[in-house]
Amino acid sequence: MPSIKLLSPRLANQIAAGEVVERPSSVLKELIENALDAGGRRIDVDVEQGGARLIRVRDDGVGIPRDELPLALSRHATSKIASLDDLEAVASLGFRGEALASISSVSRLTLTSRTADQEAASRVEVEGRDMDARISPAAHPVGTTVEVRDLFFNTPARRKFMRTEKTEFGHLEEVLRRQALGRFDTGFTLRHNQKVVQSLRPAETELDHERRVGALCGQKFIDNAVVIDAQATGLRLKGWVALPTFSRSQADLQYFFVNGRVIRDRLVAHAVRQAYRDVLYNNRHPAFVLYLELDPANVDVNVHPTKHEVRFRDGRLVHDFIFRTLHRALGDVRPDDHFRGAV
Numbered sequence: 001m002p003s004i005k006l007l008s009p010r011l012a013n014q015i016a017a018g019e020v021v022e023r024p025s026s027v028l029k030e031l032i033e034n035a036l037d038a039g040g041r042r043i044d045v046d047v048e049q050g051g052a053r054l055i056r057v058r059d060d061g062v063g064i065p066r067d068e069l070p071l072a073l074s075r076h077a078t079s080k081i082a083s084l085d086d087l088e089a090v091a092s093l094g095f096r097g098e099a100l101a102s103i104s105s106v107s108r109l110t111l112t113s114r115t116a117d118q119e120a121a122s123r124v125e126v127e128g129r130d131m132d133a134r135i136s137p138a139a140h141p142v143g144t145t146v147e148v149r150d151l152f153f154n155t156p157a158r159r160k161f162m163r164t165e166k167t168e169f170g171h172l173e174e175v176l177r178r179q180a181l182g183r184f185d186t187g188f189t190l191r192h193n194q195k196v197v198q199s200l201r202p203a204e205t206e207l208d209h210e211r212r213v214g215a216l217c218g219q220k221f222i223d224n225a226v227v228i229d230a231q232a233t234g235l236r237l238k239g240w241v242a243l244p245t246f247s248r249s250q251a252d253l254q255y256f257f258v259n260g261r262v263i264r265d266r267l268v269a270h271a272v273r274q275a276y277r278d279v280l281y282n283n284r285h286p287a288f289v290l291y292l293e294l295d296p297a298n299v300d301v302n303v304h305p306t307k308h309e310v311r312f313r314d315g316r317l318v319h320d321f322i323f324r325t326l327h328r329a330l331g332d333v334r335p336d337d338h339f340r341g342a343v
Ligand code: ADP
Pocket: 030, 034, 035, 038, 059, 061, 062, 063, 064, 072, 073, 077, 078, 079, 080, 093, 094, 095, 096, 097, 098, 099, 100, 101, 143, 144
């Protein structure tokens, strides 16, 4: 038996990267979340070749002080939580301090940033973590740009799992769609191979919100949706649910946000399905964009590294609230409207 050795930081990061960085879209998700956590209100995304060659995210957030740049790339280094109490009430999208360390271990990463009280920007570059971080002066307005080139260049096994440019770009678009649905207050642009694919200004009024949802999910969805806005003790549910007549053959238009974070949850899925049970054929899927707000202390987001799953403190209460709200909303439009919608 070989003797027990501590993994090198580089190898540890590459192993961790396997969990967080599955494909280009997972990189994009992490970078946009960081931009949002930094208070960015304008986020510009540039990708090339489905993200395999380049993923660049630029924000106008608070930036990173020069002397913290190398730390930002270290594992378990975060500015978002400092204690277990913080973790239990975490409101930021990130908190594990793992994304940049993981991404930079499987790509060529450049981080350029400037804070408001710094006169000049700085840049740190790493390449698969084979070398120490290089810091140099740079030009950049207040905010941050992270550039990820040649994803998986040093992990051929991973690279092989990347699909066609079109498929990977589809995943990238989906990530942007989710983030843009989750944050109306933020403007987003998406460019692929130098062509503007999506351009969304910050949406302020309810009408602007509806326009954005229409731009991202299709105007037909909005035209066929019931507006949801309900409250119960400590819970609020807002958004849009499609009439049963606008059902889908796939569960591909289903977005559920908990405190601004898009999640997939069995309990939530069950509550929605129950609400549609009487009005939808078995093989059809409802379409919805819903936002649940509750005290962060009543939901645990630290269930999985990708944070797609959550655990509610009082799952039953949440389930009943969602079910009752949607059931009533759909009840208000049936049975007559149901058929009217069909013609
Ligand atoms: P986490 O988001 O879990 O804290 P990351 O590895 O994604 O971990 O980022 C590490 C740290 O780098 C963050 O805590 C933050 O302080 C800083 N950082 C990363 N991206 C940005 C950004 N776009 N703007 C400002 N700070 C950032």
